[in-house]
Amino acid sequence: MKIAVIQGPNLNMLGIREQHIYGPMSLDQIHEQMKGSASQNGVELEFFQSNLEGELVDRIQECLGTVDGILINPAAFSHTSIAIKDALSAVNLPTIEVHISNIYKREEFRQKSITAGSSTGVITGFGPFGYHLGLIALTQIVAEVKAVEAQQTEAQAEVAE
């Protein structure tokens, strides 16, 4: 199983930016931890971070046919980007949106996520541990999707016989 981990603007500054909100861990450290738990479950992760909306849209489009699910923190673009929401809807893959902070506890402009409407589920407010929770949830969802697809293929083969 392959999962794309897509990180939006300013998340490359984790460990430096607003530590009282986002904590001391760097993005590399978070990704290293994720790799550890993913490999134990036979999950391959592809990491990508960009500060540019168009690059994030391109990366989401590339997910079609190449990965089984998307774990995404669109960061500030969550609150503004119809383009990222549309890209997620277009590829229509199991998707979990993660926020390190609890966006519902913060400024009003952060309390609405446009992109979340194209996600299977949202995890917010658990710190970097949210990525771990998201990975567990996504692995389970993708496994269920694959099981249903396998059943359908089997049923179609029986009908064809």
Ligand code: DQA
């Ligand atoms: C964030 C929350 C966003 O409002 C903010 O712009 C971010 C990070 C989070 O992970 O808590 O950059 O997505």
